[in-house]
Amino acid sequence: MSAIAASLPTDAGAAGCGDAPVLRERGQREVFCGLTGIVWLHRKIQDAFFLVVGSRTCAHLLQSAAGVMIFAEPRFATAIIEERDLAGLADANEELDRVVARLLGRRPDIRMLFLVGSCPSEVIKLDLARAAQRLSQRHMPAVRVLHFSGSGIETTFTQGEDACLAALVPEMPAEPGSARSLLVVGALAEVVEDQFLRLFAALGVGPVRFLPARRAADLPAVGSGTRYLLAQPFLAETARALDARGARRIPAPFPLGAEGTTLWLHAAAQEWGVGERTFREATTIGEQRARHALLRRRERLSGQRVFFFPDSQLEVPLARFLARELGMVPLEVGTPYLHREHLAEELALLPPGVMLSEGQHVENQLDRCRAARPDLTVCGLGLANPLEAEGLATKWSIELVFTPIQGYEQAGDLAELFLRPLARRARLEV
Amino acid sequence: MQLAVWTYEGPPHVGAMRVAAAMEGLHYVLHAPQGDTYADLLFTMIERRATRPPVTYTTFQARDLGGDTATLLKTATLDAYERFRPQAILVGASCTAELIQDDPGGLARTLGLPVPVVPVDLPAYQRKENWGASETFYQLVRAFAGPRAPRPGTVRAASETRCCNILGPTALGFRHRDDVAEVRRLLALLGVPVNVVAPLGATPADLARLGEADFNVVLYPEVAMQAAAWLKRNFAQPHTTAIPIGVGATRDFIAEVARLAGVDPAPALAEASRLPWYSRSVDSTYLTGKRAFIFGDATHAIAAARIAATELAFEVVGLGTYSREFAREVRDAARGHGIEALITDDYLEVEAAIGAAQPELVLGTQMERHTAKRLGIPCAVISAPVHVQDFPARFSPQMGFEGANVLFDTLVHPLMMGLEEHLLGMFRDDFEFHDGAGASHLGAGSAPAAAVQPATPPLPESVGAWAPEAEKELKKIPFFVRGKARRNTERFAADRRIPLITLETLYDAKAHFSR
């Protein structure tokens, strides 16, 4: 039996923790809202503009999350709702039309405009769906206007990307007939996309398309022949929308680490009926390289206990990677939302005894974290320095969504992200 | 609706957080959705604060909206009290909670907590961060000092040694930590005891003691003026008006404090800054008349303009602020420099004004630093909004005589670096000094200095093309005036519809503009 087959989960229920109990908590949540996704999405879809209809808080969040990345004129902005809009002195829709006209006048390079809903726009029930329709009619064919919600009352962090991609799905052209194609769903770094393209070509799987595409006009076609692989674990709405267009999801773990990448590719290869030999030929070199890169880091990380605060929904796949490929011991794996169906293959691979938690009560969770005294805590930026000051090594999680971490060639980099805080502490003598 | 990309100020509840996080023994319960917790990272990452800011967010979600967000607020407040046991609780709403009108203050008061609950209403759709800080501080001062206010008309008893409060420093303030240390040092030299520093480091109990001081030292009017005015009305405490940024202003401040305290200013005035001598030393000659564009919060912008004009002999060609609450003060200061003030919170407007003024130095915020970089103009940061760089490890105040030393370095170094780069530029074709070679002190093979060739701003499309020999000549012009020479020549050519800029055009333009 091949090494790949051996690593495939055969008896998930028995070995993994697919049925492990989940601690569900309610309390203060210490997570970003979905608007944050704009920070990477606007770099990804290169002719799209993201206009948040919100408050000064939303503008400030974007600015703080974008941090030092001050671009000459970034392709995002906030239409800040003011007292006049609320008091009915100004018609919010007319104001929005005016702002959009001014914006598009300045930026003739924009082909797609997203109106992004926020908590305030949702609470005052500003109908961005209608606004998008109206503005689309006005500005088509030059600019297509879509909308999605990134509000903190509806979305958590990466769910903003989910909402954005879900908004793109109805815009995808229909694939005539039932020709088979593979759609890779979820924003990936270009370098990662290109690596996957080469791997799929070697496997004879294709044609391969990506959602989101780099340019608004290049939205991939979708139809009943479309099989899709999720590249990110937080795409529940997008998957639902794709299903509604007749596409079918290929269940797989996520392409993190050598094993995760192999299983992910393998799921597609099976769908395409690729022989095991061809599969091995196409993937062995990459997988070996990844395993080699992990080996050195494994020495340092093996046995280290890790605690996850909920953040990006990447927590479960990351815990699986850290446990199985680096020998780390996950104590608690917190996630803002546990999508059992999309994570089924991941959960089956998690070592038994891992505690899963969904939602958050940050104070209680901090108590548990302090009591457990993990060797490494994965958490958001608001918690990282305070925990470091308490003597706990941390890895801030936002880096995990900004850095290319998927695929064979990035497996070592991914491990490095977790190793660096520990290596750093080991070096410091003062 | 206002279209905003980058903003100078956050929402008003972030101002309230800056006050709450500065204080001890106070906890802020903020009715807000989960995403608003991003504000914590301003404190933990930018200021490198080692503890979480003392803020509990109710983090209501959409599904709570129809139901019971009010209960959520009450539970969060009770939990926060149980867990943190503060001396007092501040309660307020963020922009979203303001819309659902739960009356957080009223709700929290019904809980019968054994500590005072101070509600603070910050209209998020009208006001901004500094206003929020000022209003919060004022409400706290009223709540805690108010009960001890003397009956109206009571005359202050004359005291032997008069002491003061220091008002205004907050968490996440631009060099507030170091300013307080420097001002305390000056006050010690004068023999003036400090009663309370607030909000930075103060407890609610300390605020209750504010009235015991004889006068107030206001460091940051943006935060403290409202509270100081109230203290003046209710406790007959006078307050300082001079902000000790720069040598001249520090001397004014010392004189003012000495007068209020009834002490001799001499011991503090005897302290000297290096700035006056550095400014008079001959190597500073080249600074004369440097065109400086200044933008920031009102306090720091006004101070920088005075220093630029009277302590470094620059020419102030632009002065502006995003602090609309202090527009009048900035307008007055600008008039004093013979210019019109720019009052705006739109960074694009500031960028346009910088482009038009063609300064040789920009003194601004982090926003102007980026603008200046794009325009190839040296820049120093003199004001909030803060950046991790604005919390240096070393002692680096803006205020007092030490602050003046810091400011000399801050304001002059970008120009000095410019001069050095000019020399590098003169040797641009030399085999050792070409653009691609790194600075020698970085060792062989170091990266090329990115700033050697400042980016030229994009040209408007109507501009005529440059003939090769004119382009070559342009490169011989020192870089710090090259941008200006290019713009002037292009404007000259455009005005005269000259399609090709030749050597002749270049020198015609030079002659035209030097008239």
Ligand code: SF4
């Ligand atoms: S949580 Fe809501 S109000 Fe806050 S930044 Fe996000 S969308 Fe804006």
